[in-house]
Amino acid sequence: MESAIKIKNLTKSFDNFSLNIANLEIPKGTIVGLIGENGAGKTTLIKCILNIIQSYEGNIKILNKNAKEKLALKDVGVVLDGIFFPESLKVKDISVILKNIYKNWDNTLFTNLLNEFNIQKDVQIKTLSKGMHKKLEIATSLAHKPKLLILDEPTSNLDPIVRNEVLDLFRTFLEDEDHTILFSTHITSDLENIADKLLFLNDGQIILSEDMDTIRESYGLIKCDASYFTKIKPEDILKYRQNKYDYEVIVKNKNNYVNDDNIVVEKLSIEDLMVLMIKGE
């Protein structure tokens, strides 16, 4: 399968943090959720991919072009946390500017998206509420008909109704098999709703890269006592945490345990997965 993003031996070091990704491929046609704690390196990774940070070592390819090449990002739409147009501009100004930047800019599509989101064109960007602002960023990212969307916290600040609208937009975007989305989020339900694949970043490294189907079908959470814990095959254990009275264990092959009457294998939520991946052993 062709890759939308291909990363090899990426290293970016700061004084107190470094991002190290040996190998990462995001296939075309997928939607990949990037999760991790604050400061885990999600935004740094996105900035490297988008050439906002360019003093990294390693190689990044976007849509078969070197990320540092001119026009490598012409078919990429972005929503970045706290990064957008100057606030004194009006919503309609975005179109005036971007039609001179993107060859594929579609003013009608932009207007339609604004109408869909109930955003007025004549107002200054600074007058928009946080949610409206985010919707404007999303509309802007889609209006030059990109093939790849890279989104840093696209659904933060949105109420559940709008969040669902946005997720629907992403689903529609993905109806074209050539389209791909990489998005970072703290809202784990979004991942459960929409993501094909999950990338878990911790302390600058990918600690888990797994298909959501595999997580849904094979991964499970077992809460058990010490004696049962010893019976779980070590190769089935992804992470575990010893609590005061019990053990919480993420197993990679829940089917080995679901028929055991002594314990209950719970569905593994992304939230439990996140907590145990970081707090567990």
Add this chain to the structure above:
Amino acid sequence: MLGLIKKDLLIIINNFKQYLIFILIFIFFAFNGIETIIYFPTLVITMILFSTFNYDDMSKWNSYAIASSITRKEIVTSKYIENIIYSVAISLFTVLFTLLISLINPINLPHIIISTLGSLIGVILLFSLGYPLIFKFGAEKGRIFLVILIFSIAILIGILISIFGISPLIKSFASHYLYLILILGPIILYIISYLISLRIYLKKDF
């Protein structure tokens, strides 16, 4: 590139109300003797052009621009080009406006033209020094460093002159080639400034 120039033009238009007071002051004084405030329009346009960097920085526009497939070279070049466009335009405006005023108040036209050219050269020097600092340190810090740099240069020149005086060789060179120095000097400095800014910006992380 055109998109970037339009972006700054739209920022200026949308903030026009803030600049209205300066225009009113200009008009008021213009009718009371234009020669005293001939430098005013260039001063205001300088301030406005520097302020576009502030608006960019506040919304981290540069990161967005880079992610929107605009090259770093285009970002730097557009700022240098639009500065020339606005500075020349405002100088022409100043001359034309004073001609208009001369219908009411007689003025010394050669003086006005020389003063306007002088302020144009001043602006180009100011931008030549200021832009690399802003591209390196951002709008806020860059401007502070610019003020420090200008004062340092002025003090240094003052000290050098007070110690060594102006040698006759420099005096005779300056008097022979005054116009050449005044015209070529800022152009060369502006090009060097552009190349430095470009070098800074191509390596910058955001």
